[in-house]
Amino acid sequence: MAEPRRRSLALDPQARAWTQTAAAACLLPLLLQLPGPLAAGLAVVAAVVSALSWRRRLPGALRLVLSVALIALVLAQSRFGFGRDTGCALLAAMLALKPMELSTLRDGRSLLGFALFAPFATFLLDQGPLSLLLGLAGALAALAAMLRLAELESGEAMPVRPRERLRRVGAMAAIGLPLALAAFWLFPRMATPLWGVPERAIARTGLSDTMRPGEWVDMMADDTPALRVTFDGPTPPTSEMYWRGPVLWDYDGREWTASRWFSALPAAAVEHGDVRYSYQVEVEPTDRRLLVALELPIDTPEGTHRTYDHTLSTRRPLTSVTRWRMTSGAPATFDAELRPLLRSAALRLPDGFNPRTLALAQQWRAEAGEGARADAAIVDRALSWVRAEFAYTLTTPLLGRHAVDEFLFDHQEGFCEHYSSAFVVLMRASGIPARVVTGYVGGYRNPIGSYWIVRRSDAHAWAEVWLPGRGWVRVDPTAAVAPERIYDTIADGATRGPAGLQALAPMLGVGDWMRRGWNDLVLGFDADRQQRILRAFGGRDLGGGQLALLFALVAGLALAGMLWLVARGERERDPVLRAWHRLGGRYRRLGLERRPHETATAWAARVVEVRPQAAALTSLTARFSLWRYAPGHEGEARALLRDLRAHRP
Incomplete structure (x- = not known):
């Protein structure tokens, strides 16, 4: 059994x-x-x-x-x-x-x-x-x-002992390090992944193709970086750093959304000014496809799509750090000939919402008349009103059905979502095509590394109105009431804050510079970077088969080295057994080594017979046999270890 x-x-x-x-x-x-x-x-x-x-x-x-x-x-x-x-x-x-x-x-x-x-x-x-x-x-x-x-x-x-145990584990990790480095540097990198990373159940804070006024408070309190920008030449003033994201056309009375059918239209014609900016954008993961660019992007980076309103989107979700090379320039004219269908979309308002705003807009239109100058006058009149009577705050009450009416006539306090939404509704009601643009504004120049950090708290919404002869023109009503919300940086806030915050600002810069280096050296190590490094050694690109062969060769050498180190370091772990074997080695040098068939006691008796002066070996061998084979003698290990080390032939 x-x-x-x-x-x-x-x-x-x-x-x-x-x-x-x-x-x-x-x-x-x-x-x-x-x-x-x-x-x-x-x-x-x-x-x-x-x-x-x-x-x-x-x-x-x-x-x-x-x-x-x-x-x-x-x-x-x-x-x-x-x-x-x-x-x-x-x-x-x-x-x-x-x-x-x-x-x-x-x-x-x-x-x-x-x-x-x-x-x-x-x-x-x-x-x-x-x-x-x-x-x-x-x-x-x-x-x-x-x-x-x-x-x-x-x-x-x-x-x-715990220290020795940790040392052994560290040694094992060190032995495997060459193989890990070979796999990282030489394993063939795919230009595109074989499979995607599963989506998140809860999206990260960040821009989306919808905006409901009052819901950005969490994102505007998030100081984590959204993107890092390195300019190759001239740098625009901070007041002109508008990082354009989704453009929102449709309004249902509470929420703004991007129009899906605009993605099928070709990009609107733009005549750029003389100043151009060349830069690289490093985008943190968002799990979305939205990409921002300095207004307005001149070209469409590979792997992206540009819609009619110059919104950039990527072909795959941004699940890891990505880099994009771009060129932008301020527009002199932007879609100067607005087609009727687009004009209709930029004037559409839902029925039954905000009657006071509609009445005010009709009054302004009647007083201004028609024409390009009248449209510009209405825009200036709205900005003057905002500048004179409105305040900027993140603490806003929950608005009701007629949200724009309540904001413009009752509360007159809010942040960029409220201002851009109300301004666009007021313009549309006045007969001026308008839309909401979301993205980021400004940035903080990190002196360590000379690059710009745009944080999620820099999220912003502004308006674009269409004026005859000029096309779409950026209008930022938030800047009229709170310029510091647009132009100040984290560094400016630090200089005005407590001394502790001033001392912390350089440390934050060093920390972000180190994170950027990690993104560049590790997370950004893709197939192109791998080929550039190998090209520096071999002078030419390696195909997939050649790269796999090189990896197999280096990995084989690393494995051989690991086996050699393990075999070289393999020895008796128990200190008492190790001392016993060393004791046998001392007698081996005298020609009295223990034979394979001999027990420890028989070997000791033979040694003492040849060398009577080694009589102490008999008692030492008996103690070793008891420790090794007899239960209840484990506690004698320390004394036995000391005597085994001290014994000499």
């Missing part, structure tokens, strides 16, 4: 501590990529579960309730949408609960194997240097914990 399967060993406190610490280290980088409240809740759950289950497993019913509750919390946080962020959050939730099953050696290995998925899942959400460092630390901690579990299973009398 088969012997019953032996139960797995119970974890001792040290092995449990190593396992839970490693799991927490793997979970940390993933938590940093989740929404703040959810990440804090999962961290608290993980700490409480680990503390409660330290001595014994939690009851099955309680484990089930916690699992269901946490899954429901994650799904509610993601609004029951499924994407890679939801999947990563569910992984983090399950890892936070996994310690409640930790009891035996098998449980420890299961927890560590599951925890290693967390650092890799982090890279689905962020590929920054901090995520890499924390993920690497978590993986090394998991390997060190696995080494401690192996020591527990082997029953070593003298467990390895």
